Amino acid sequence: MKFFSFYIPTVVFSAINLLVLYMIMKKILFTPIINFVENRKKLIKDSLDHAEHQKNEAEALRKDYEEQLKAARMAAEKIVEDSRVKAEKQHELLTQVARQEAEEILVKAQEEIQIKKEQMLKELKAEVAGLALAAASKVIEANMDNDKNRRLVDKFLDEAGAA
Amino acid sequence: METGLFAIAAGIAVLTGFGAGIGIGIATSRAAEGVSRQPEAAGKITTITLIGSVLAEATAIYGLVVALIILFVKWPA
Amino acid sequence: MNLSEELTIAMSPHGLFGFKIFGMEIFVTDTIFLMWIIMAIMIILAMLLTRNLKLVPDGKQNAAEAFVEFMQKFSKDNMGHHSKHFVPYLGTLVLFLAVSNTISIFNILPVGSLMKTITGNEAFGELVLRPPTKDINLTVILALISIILVIFSSIRFKGVKGWLQYHVEPSVILLPFKIMDYFVRTLSLSMRLFGNILGSFILMELVFAVMPAFVPAVFSIYFDLFDGFLQAYVFVFLTSLYIGEAIE
Numbered sequence: 001m002k003f004f005s006f007y008i009p010t011v012v013f014s015a016i017n018l019l020v021l022y023m024i025m026k027k028i029l030f031t032p033i034i035n036f037v038e039n040r041k042k043l044i045k046d047s048l049d050h051a052e053h054q055k056n057e058a059e060a061l062r063k064d065y066e067e068q069l070k071a072a073r074m075a076a077e078k079i080v081e082d083s084r085v086k087a088e089k090q091h092e093l094l095t096q097v098a099r100q101e102a103e104e105i106l107v108k109a110q111e112e113i114q115i116k117k118e119q120m121l122k123e124l125k126a127e128v129a130g131l132a133l134a135a136a137s138k139v140i141e142a143n144m145d146n147d148k149n150r151r152l153v154d155k156f157l158d159e160a161g162a163a
Numbered sequence: 164m165e166t167g168l169f170a171i172a173a174g175i176a177v178l179t180g181f182g183a184g185i186g187i188g189i190a191t192s193r194a195a196e197g198v199s200r201q202p203e204a205a206g207k208i209t210t211i212t213l214i215g216s217v218l219a220e221a222t223a224i225y226g227l228v229v230a231l232i233i234l235f236v237k238w239p240a
Numbered sequence: 241m242n243l244s245e246e247l248t249i250a251m252s253p254h255g256l257f258g259f260k261i262f263g264m265e266i267f268v269t270d271t272i273f274l275m276w277i278i279m280a281i282m283i284i285l286a287m288l289l290t291r292n293l294k295l296v297p298d299g300k301q302n303a304a305e306a307f308v309e310f311m312q313k314f315s316k317d318n319m320g321h322h323s324k325h326f327v328p329y330l331g332t333l334v335l336f337l338a339v340s341n342t343i344s345i346f347n348i349l350p351v352g353s354l355m356k357t358i359t360g361n362e363a364f365g366e367l368v369l370r371p372p373t374k375d376i377n378l379t380v381i382l383a384l385i386s387i388i389l390v391i392f393s394s395i396r397f398k399g400v401k402g403w404l405q406y407h408v409e410p411s412v413i414l415l416p417f418k419i420m421d422y423f424v425r426t427l428s429l430s431m432r433l434f435g436n437i438l439g440s441f442i443l444m445e446l447v448f449a450v451m452p453a454f455v456p457a458v459f460s461i462y463f464d465l466f467d468g469f470l471q472a473y474v475f476v477f478l479t480s481l482y483i484g485e486a487i488e
Contacts, residue, residue, distance in 0.1 A: 001269060003252030004235040010253065010377040013272045018385060021279050021336060026328035029286040033308045034327070036293045043295075214481075217474050221428050224435035231438075 129157055173233045179226025186219035243449055250445055251438065253375045256363045270367055271375040277351070278339050278372070307331070318477070319484035322397055326483060329389065333382075334476040340372050341437055341468030344444070345460060371468070374438045376430070383430035386479040387422055394486035406486070429478060436471045440464065 001007060133153050194212040198205045255267030289304040297305055311331040315323035352367035372378050394403045407418045440463035448456045 001253045001255055001267070002235070003248060004231050004376060006380075007253070007267075007269065007377055009266045010269050010271055010375065011381050013268065014275065014378045014381045015385065017272065017275045017279060018336070018382070021282065022329060022332045024279075024283055025286060025332040025335070028283065029290055029304065030308060030328040030331055032290050032293065033304055034312075034324075037305060037309070040295060213474070213477070217432070217478065220436075221432060224428075224432050227435045227439060228431050 125157070125161070129153060132157065169233055173230035176226050176230040176233060179229075180223045183220050183223035186222075187216045190215045190219065246449075247442065247445055250368075250370065251374065251442065253377075254363070254366055256367065257359075257361055269375070270370070271372045271378055273367065274340070274343065274369065274372040275378070278336065278343065282335055282339060314476075315480060318480040319487065322393075322487055323484075326389075326393070326480070330476050330480055333386075333479065334472050337373065337382075337433075337472035337475055338469055341472055342371070342464050343369050344371055344441070345464050371437050371441060373433055373471075374441050376434050379430040379434040379437075380426075382433065382475070383426045386429060386475075386482070387426045389479075390425075390482045390486045391422075393483055397487040403486075425482060429475065433471055433475055436467060440467045 133150065136149065136153060190212055194208050197208045201208075253269040253271050255269055256273050258265050258267040260266070286304075289300050293301060308327070308331065311327050311334070312324070315327050315330060319326060347369045349369065351369055352364055355364040355367060356362070373382075391403070394406065398406070407415050444456060444460060444463050447459050
């Protein structure tokens with residue numbers, strides 16, 4: 001075979017070889033790897049999307065729970081506050097009632113004391129008058145008209161009482 | 164056939180290598196300058212230099228091919 | 241046999257075995273045979289790398305994924321949208337070129353004598369692992385396939401009308417140049433690959449003839465590995481640029 005000369009069979013064989021090589025390499029190297037990498041990319045993207053989705057969901061759920069918790073806490077606080085207010089009111093009411101009762105009792109007691117005092121004073125007066133009369137009658141004896149004496153004593157006693 | 168004259172002719176044809184050598188040298192020196200001035204453009208400059216060198220080299224290759232034709236193709240006497 | 245004859249033999253493809261079709265003897269050259277070997281290596285490697293793909297990738301799967309993703313990014317950078325249709329082609333091309341440009345570093349493997357003992361065919365004794373891309377027939381068909389792909393993708397994504405319009409934009413004067421462009425691109429794509437690989441191959445052969453030990457290993461790092469990978473990248477890069485321009 002001469003150097004630097006065209007030999008048609010070599011050209012034809014080379015062309016066939018190259019085409020066959022191209023087809024085989026495309027089938028066993030390029031298509032599988034390109035598809036594989038493509039699929040893997042898709043898989044990774046899918047799982048990332050999935051994870052993102054789940055994260056969002058969890059976040060939403062968490063927010064929901066948090067809100068619920070907040071609401072519950074607020075409700076509890078309200079209940080406590082309410083009961084506190086109610087208790088205070090009750091307490092005030094009770095105290096007032098007690099104070100009123102106590103005052104009433106006090107007033108009644110004073111009134112009673114007053115009444116008793118007056119009564120005693122009246123009795124004392126009457127007794128003193130009787131005693132004085134008796135003493136005076138004993139002193140003065142019969143000269144004296146009963147009615148006149150009594151008036152005199154009373155007058156005296158009134159003067160003394162006034163003094 | 165005077166083989167000596169054919170050999171001389173082939174030698175002259177291969178002198179195209181001069182031009183290619185000078186051209187590629189200039190291109191590469193400019194590329195080196197460009198890279199030292201702008202190192203971030205090294206990739207692009209390399210590509211352009213490669214194209215330029217390859218095109219400049221074509222003349223040398225044509226000279227070589229002509230020399231081979233002179234030497235190996237049977238010329239009618 | 242002097243050096244120049246040896247070099248000429250090393251440079252030229254040779255038929256390994258032949259068969260007759262329509263009364264014509266057709267030879268399978270070492271270019272084709274090496275292509276088969278490279279194809280087998282690539283297919284076995286690809287099968288190993290993509291066997292039982294796992295969700296959490298291990299070492300080999302990482303390598304395969306990194307390569308495919310690199311090609312996807314590369315295509316996207318150069319061709320914009322629609323780029324995903326070209327990833328398998330460009331990836332196959334860059335793998336094939338990278339392996340075939342650098343296959344000569346595996347020359348210690350006695351593939352030729354092995355094949356000779358297996359098949360009993362004397363012609364296999366000549367088989368050495370040389371880059372198949374130093375054969376102009378292969379580089380021409382590679383460039384042709386790329387240019388045909390450019391035209392097809394242009395028609396596919398812009399329609400016949402859009403493709404025809406591309407030739408007269410922005411002015412009708414450009415029509416001959418645009419048509420010439422196809423030929424120039426094919427020529428430059430194929431000749432660039434061929435010339436670079438052949439040049440480094442000849443240089444390596446000369447270095448090897450002058451100094452058979454140690455020195456070729458050092459040179460081979462540049463001429464076989466670096467140049468091989470660079471040319472593979474350049475070929476794919478230019479192809480993607482052409483496609484990107486055509487489908488825009």
